[in-house]
Structure formats: structure tokens, C-alpha cells
Amino acid sequence: MMNIPISPTTSFYSALQGAFDHFNAEMFEGNLPPCLITLRSASRVYGYHHAGRFISLKGEQIDELGLHPGFFTLRPIESVLSTLVHEMVHHWQQHFATPSPSNAHNQEWAKKMELLGLMPSDTGLPGGKRTGRSLSHYIIPDGIFLTSCRRLVGDGFVIPWLDRHLPAAPESQVAEIQKLKDAGIEYEVSPPPVTKLPEEIQGKAAVYRPAPKKAPTREKLTCPQCGSKAWVAPGTKIICGVCSVEMQDDKPD
Secondary structure, three states, rough: OOOOOOOOHHHHHHHHHHHHHHHHHHHHHOOOOOEEEEEEOOOOOOEEEEEEEEEEEEOOOOEEEEOOOHHHOOHHHHHHHHHHHHHHHHHHHHHHOOOOEEEEEEHHHHHHHHHOOEEEOOOOOOOOOOOOOOEEEEEEOOHHHHHHHHHHHHHHOOOOOOOOOOOOHHHHHHHHHHHHHHHOOOOOOOHHHOOOOOOOOOHHHHHHOOOOOOOOOOOOOOOOOOOEEEEEOOOOOOOOOOOOOEEEEEEOO
16 A cells, blocks of 8 residues: 655644643543634634634534744743643533633633633733733643643654744743743743754745834824823824813823
């Protein structure tokens, strides 16, 4: 029989499905139903869960578990896999508990996260809010997740392909790890893949950094009395036509 080489697509998605199956078995007793893992780089978020996003020709619905491949290159594998489990907790809640339509990260979700070794935090640091619409987490050093993750990585798990177009500067991720250390959360992590890649490949950059942010071409002013707003060129001073007072810069202190 002729050996057919495994395609890059198959190897990439097989790795992610293998990680899902590993954590499902070790942390969810194998009870999570299948989902469709997707890669989307349009958003700046690490990942998301969307219930019933896909449908088959037979009418079967399945949840989407989306991940941003750009951060696979920037972040330690432990951090990438913690995002996978973060979304798997949403998947668990959707099918076995009580998700809140107005709050994706409610108390029930937060308790499950902490039980599995991931501490919810809106800042990604100790002391952050545990619930809310937009929420991150950090890895608990002696938690179930890190033990299970190290077992998976120790068995040779790797993500075989890496996005060359970085969604953020590598220094930003280094700073995040340092913030955790400064807050007393320290554990051994794998080097981010971006640190192991060559600087150039055939005379071209191995990875592409995000373009520097351009200086704003306009700013928003607000009337302190009536709340009227106006967009103006930076440094422009205008008077509210209703209240006859100077409108103020709308940026927070």
C-alpha cells in the first residue's frame, strides 16, 4: 500500500484535536461533546466559544471553539493550551450547566475554571475581577491544568505550524510573564516559539511584527455640561454651541 504523506492541514488540526481529547479525558471525564475547532486571526482575543455556530446538511448543530493562531507563535505552549481549556469550560457550561446570556463569564464558570487550575481575572493577574463579559485568566502553579498540560507536552505535543504574522510585539508577551512573576505567580514554562525561530529565511524575515501604531489624526471632545461630543484634529479647542463652555478631552485620566 502506498504511504500518503500527512498534509499540513491534517497535522495542524490533528494536534489541536489531540489536545482537546487529552484535556477532555483528564479534566472533564471525557464527557464534553465534539466541537469544531477553528483558527481565526481577525480578532485580537486569544480564543472564544460560540454555541451552535455550525450546522450540517442533516441539520445537526455543533459549537465552535475558535483560537487565534498568531498567539501560538508568541506565547508559551502552556499559555496557548490554557486558552484552549478556558474555552472548553465554556463548552462544558453550555452543555452541562447554566450559561448566562448576558455574561459569558459568570460565577458558575469561574468556579469551574478555578477547580481546574485556571484563575479567572479581568487583568490576567491576581486581584482581578473573576466575572464579567470580557475576562482572562492565569495559570495556578499547583493546579490540575498545569499538571495535565505538562504531561501532554512531556509526551511530545507540539503545534507543527506557526503563524508568521504576529498580532502583537514579542516584548508584550514577555512583559505579561514578568507581571505574573512580580505578583508572585511563577512556574516553569516552555520558551515561546518565536524565540526559537531564525531571524531570516532566504533573506526574508521569519516573522512579521505588527506595524507601529500611527499617531491619531483626530480626538474626541465632550461638553462637560450637556455631554455633546465632537471629533476634531488633535490640539483643537472648541466651544459647545449649546452651553458656551469649552469642550474637554474625552480620554480618561
